[in-house]
Amino acid sequence: MLRVQNASVFFPGRDGGVIHALDRASLDIDANSVVVALGASGCGKSTLLNAIAGFLPLSDGRITLDGQPVERPGADRGVVFQKDTLLPWKSVLDNVALGLDFAGLPLRERRDRAAELLRLVGLEGFAKSAPHELSGGMRQRVGIARALATDPKILLMDEPFGALDSLTREQMQELLIDVWARTGKRIFFITHSIEEALFLGTTVVVMSPRPGRIVARFDLDFVRRFAAERDVRAILSDPAFGDLHNRIRDLVHRPHHATVHRGETLQ
Amino acid sequence: MTDAARTTTAPLAEPTARPRTVALRPFGLDGARTGPISAVTGFLLIAVWFLVSHYRLVTPLFLPAPGEVAAQFIAILEDGYAGATLGEHVSASLLRILAAALIAASLGIPLGLAMGLNRWAKGVLDTPIEFYWPLPPLAYLPLMIIWLGIGEVSKIALLTLAMFAPICLSAQAGLRSLPIERVNAALSLGATRWQLFRAIVLPSALPEILTGLRIAIGVGWSTLVAAELIAATRGIGFMIMSASHFLATDVVFVGIGIIAAWAFAFSYGMRLLESWLVPWKGKT
Ligand SMILES: Nc1ncnc2c1ncn2[C@@H]1O[C@H](COP(=O)(O)OP(=O)(O)OP(=O)(O)O)[C@@H](O)[C@H]1O
Ligand SMILES: [Mg+2]
Numbered sequence: 001m002l003r004v005q006n007a008s009v010f011f012p013g014r015d016g017g018v019i020h021a022l023d024r025a026s027l028d029i030d031a032n033s034v035v036v037a038l039g040a041s042g043c044g045k046s047t048l049l050n051a052i053a054g055f056l057p058l059s060d061g062r063i064t065l066d067g068q069p070v071e072r073p074g075a076d077r078g079v080v081f082q083k084d085t086l087l088p089w090k091s092v093l094d095n096v097a098l099g100l101d102f103a104g105l106p107l108r109e110r111r112d113r114a115a116e117l118l119r120l121v122g123l124e125g126f127a128k129s130a131p132h133e134l135s136g137g138m139r140q141r142v143g144i145a146r147a148l149a150t151d152p153k154i155l156l157m158d159e160p161f162g163a164l165d166s167l168t169r170e171q172m173q174e175l176l177i178d179v180w181a182r183t184g185k186r187i188f189f190i191t192h193s194i195e196e197a198l199f200l201g202t203t204v205v206v207m208s209p210r211p212g213r214i215v216a217r218f219d220l221d222f223v224r225r226f227a228a229e230r231d232v233r234a235i236l237s238d239p240a241f242g243d244l245h246n247r248i249r250d251l252v253h254r255p256h257h258a259t260v261h262r263g264e265t266l267q
Numbered sequence: 268m269t270d271a272a273r274t275t276t277a278p279l280a281e282p283t284a285r286p287r288t289v290a291l292r293p294f295g296l297d298g299a300r301t302g303p304i305s306a307v308t309g310f311l312l313i314a315v316w317f318l319v320s321h322y323r324l325v326t327p328l329f330l331p332a333p334g335e336v337a338a339q340f341i342a343i344l345e346d347g348y349a350g351a352t353l354g355e356h357v358s359a360s361l362l363r364i365l366a367a368a369l370i371a372a373s374l375g376i377p378l379g380l381a382m383g384l385n386r387w388a389k390g391v392l393d394t395p396i397e398f399y400w401p402l403p404p405l406a407y408l409p410l411m412i413i414w415l416g417i418g419e420v421s422k423i424a425l426l427t428l429a430m431f432a433p434i435c436l437s438a439q440a441g442l443r444s445l446p447i448e449r450v451n452a453a454l455s456l457g458a459t460r461w462q463l464f465r466a467i468v469l470p471s472a473l474p475e476i477l478t479g480l481r482i483a484i485g486v487g488w489s490t491l492v493a494a495e496l497i498a499a500t501r502g503i504g505f506m507i508m509s510a511s512h513f514l515a516t517d518v519v520f521v522g523i524g525i526i527a528a529w530a531f532a533f534s535y536g537m538r539l540l541e542s543w544l545v546p547w548k549g550k551t
Contacts (some may be wrong), residue, residue: 053451055455073455075455075456085448087449087467101462102456147455149456
């Protein structure tokens with residue numbers, strides 16, 4: 001289990017002040033769950049993810065993964081970035097195999113494993129391509145395959161589909177659900193889109209800015225339903241989906257006036 | 268069936284030949300063919316030279332005829348000049364510049380990278396480099412000669428110093444241009460420090476390093492010739508200098524032509540090296 005306990009982050013601000021980017025955030029990510037952090041720009045979502053990834057030390061609080069404190073980046077936490085970070089001098093296949101290279105696997109083995117992952121994300125025909133020959137959505141899929149290659153305990157995704165058009169985005173969401181259903185990975189996912197959050201999350205945490213706080217938490221089952229029935233329309237037309245959408249919108253826009261209280265759970 | 272749902276299909280033209288392939292419109296030149304234009308320009312310049320010397324518009328002492336220069340080139344090729352064969356002059360110059368380039372690169376690249384990574388390396392090395400590198404190399408050539416003698420060592424040391432700075436500075440610039448996301452991505456794929464350096468840092472900095480190397484070689488040629496003009500008994504620069512004492516303008520022309528040809532060959536080689544080592548350059 002990944003456990004965030006009372007995590008706080010202060011950044012140095014201008015004129016000697018401080019910016020309270022994250023305020024005592026607590027979060028558990030259990031096996032087989034997708035936790036989505038949702039909130040307006042600047043509410044500390046990336047800050048939280050960077051801390052979990054080990055890129056950013058906490059000012060206060062602690063993060064543990066299966067009991068081990070998280071201090072630095074490591075292969076047990078795979079990260080998918082919003083901006084693509086593929087290496088332009090490596091082929092798609094070798095990009096996916098990068099983590100296996102670091103782990104010291106022999107060439108044959110890492111190529112086989114990378115090819116398998118490319119198949120998983122539907123890019124088996126592009127193994128030899130250069131990253132710049134792929135579209136944004138395809139590159140993001142390579143990024144997901146690369147993060148999965150080292151078989152991390154958790155996948156951290158910071159607005160991975162934020163730069164994609166809405167059609168590609170829907171395809172990518174379904175792809176991610178496939179990957180999740182097949183690999184059973186835990187996922188921590190950041191988004192601005194309420195719909196995306198509701199569609200993907202087994203848990204959605206809503207955050208509010210200044211200071212960055214988790215103001216509500218919802219447990220959902222739309223994603224499990226989708227994984228079982230594969231019927232997007234049934235989910236989108238479910239009154240519960242529309243209801244939640246409205247409530248979360250109120251919460252995101254007016255976090256301090258909304259009638260939902262911190263820690264609320266909804267089945 | 269509503270009208271709005273009707274679709275039309277244009278009749279397909281029969282594919283006859285290979286379709287026209289296209290690419291993104293570039294900004295700037297980006298590999299547009301300039302070869303023919305340059306060739307014609309070169310041809311015109313030589314034609315002007317022919318005409319000027321043919322009609323004796325300038326005295327041959329200042330501008331020898333192309334034929335004379337060519338004849339002189341063959342003569343030097345056969346008999347040598349100023350106590351050495353042409354091959355000896357050329358190889359003396361090449362040896363100096365290649366040795367210096369090798370030393371400068373093998374010091375400049377690691378030190379530049381270290382300066383980009385380490386506070387102490389940067390702090391300590393910045394002072395001497397910032398002090399010496401704006402100086403024209405010829406200003407400290409006399410010092411080199413006093414310290415290291417008139418032989419090869421002083422000239423190679425001078426060239427090494429002149430070529431070191433651009434290489435070292437470009438390696439630092441290469442590190443500065445490394446996006447932190449790329450580093451973080453590698454770290455969360457389990458890279459050790461050394462793997463991070465080999466797989467991410469070095470290749471990311473390579474385009475800048477090669478640019479620095481190109482600049483360094485340009486600086487190297489100008490410094491080399493200048494140094495040979497002042498203190499040498501072999502080398503193309505020396506050949507030019509001693510010819511000028513006898514007002515042998517045609518020999519001076521031959522020397523300049525040889526330097527130009529070699530400098531061109533070097534920059535062509537650098538371009539090949541670049542397209543081989545960093546084919547991805549400019550493609551994010
Ligand atoms: N390195 C930093 N130095 C100072 N302030 C920072 C730094 N990084 C982030 N902040 C501030 O911390 C707050 C939270 O930033 P964060 O990037 O976590 O927001 P976010 O929720 O990810 O926003 P977005 O959705 O726009 O990506 C913001 O107010 C931001 O200005
Ligand atoms: Mg962010």
